[in-house]
Amino acid sequence: MSSERFELITLKSGHTSLRLLSNRETFHPVIGPEAEARALHVVQQRIVERSQDYQPFIIWDVGLGAAANAVAAIDALADVRNDVELHSFDHTLAPLRFACDHSEHLVYIQPHRAAIDELMQKGQVKIGRVHWYLHRADFRDSLSRSDLPAPHAIFYDPYSATSNPEMWTLEHFTKLRQALDDTRPCLLTNYTRSTAVRSTWLLAGFYVGIGVGIGEKDQTTIAANELSLLERPLSLDWLKQVAASQNSNPLREAGAIYGPMNAADFERLRQHPQFHMRSLCL
Template identity: 40%
Template sequence: MRGPAGGEGYQLVQLTNGTHSLHSLAYGETFHPVIGPVAEAEALYVNQLRLRERLGDHVGEFVIWDVGLGAAANALTVLRAAREFPCPIRLVSFDNTIEPIKFALQNARELGYFGEYEKHAEAILNQHAVQFTDGAHEVNWQFHLGDFPTLLTQAVERRSPNRHVGVQASACSPDKLKLELQPRPVEPVLGAPPHAILFDAFSPAKNPAMWTLPLFTNLFQLLDPQRPCAMPTYSRSTIMRVTLLLAGFYVGVGHATGEKEETTIAANTLELLSEPLDHRWLNRARRSHSAEPMVESIYRIAPLTPESWEELQTHLQFR
């Protein structure tokens, strides 16, 4: 999620291609560097999620979780891509601060991506919810301001109060297989489970709390196994991919974006992955010095433990 800095904690920067973006002084990182906010959101999320294809075939409401609202570039790019399709969109954004979108709205002309959505973004900033007609469909956009790991923990506890949060069965155990077949109820606070997730947190080194195994385990547990869901993210690191696998996801190689030759896409079904990680990747992960998932909000690197290696080998993706 975007960081704790106040309104003075952001700068408007011009990228080498001439587009503008935000730079966080607190984290020392630029939002959507190199190719810019819209181009990155198109490449990483719209195209990689096959969003237009999925929306064209979809009946009923399509739910998107936007993890890391930030300056709203991802959310607005997805809304523009979806507007020609008739199915209603429920967009649920998360962040632990409103400062980036507030700063972005103050610089909307230079950023250039707000356009006809500017008043809706202002409603998200001020009321944290807005409903409107957009092209061929209705949009219900909600914003949850708060700590995302805590929100997930609370949601899992509401669903299964006696379950130990952040811990799940082995990826191919009978308990896990039984869990896969159970449809998820609608979560009373977060709403219906998503069909797609835009995951855009600051890097693990700067924001480790957003990249832990307990977080992704809880996120996976809130998905509906009967509702295919995909989640791209910009990281291609071994530790990130191992974390997603041990959380229960299937994981594949993601499309290139401006600065990265590869990204990562995770899903709760193999059918949404065009290039799943294979046994060659698995063997590289075993040799990596940075592959063991973080279980606490402290950044560190370590090779796989014997227990993690054993669990990876039994994951359904590699059987």
């Protein structure tokens, strides 16, 4: 939206990032754009290694924002031999334009200014073996497109559930899960560690695990369409914590009401393949 306004902010780490003034949300607020994008998405998803097994390797970058996640992937994939399709989704280019206008403060932008300009003008650009596509639209609408290739990796980075609740609902994640190709192993990474979000993803049909810590966060969350892809899947102990939690209610379109999970949802969760054989004693 053209009305969106941003400011530069210096993080505790000393790095510079953006903050949206309307909701006071800071982009990559923990350790800065470059380090967070690499650790949370690129390294954790083993993008370089996994891209060697597929031709092409498909990445969905949900929430292009100021392009830190996309650029981290492009930099990491500079020497790969297989083709990569990087599909970035956002309804606005305002944060990316702001980042480009202030690239003297955002080091990761500087080497890619020309490519980013071409991306914004033409909707696509090629950098090495990476074909970068821009989808300027509501990501929820893109899920129904028949021409969009199913991903091997999803960098999920919209605004938080408080500011952007429609991108965090059970209904939305169910459609996202249905858009995956189960013959194509896929990982999804995100900065949250919320019990409610993890419950939502599980009830949408994902397998869910504990993700890497970043900065002051001791853990994040990673999801997949195959349990074997997760190094630290949520355990039966976590399921027991859900039963006692006051903030485990899955997020729905009717409203993100944080509270305990009802009996019907908990039974669905208990029957999830990730837990079922181990939860019979609960």
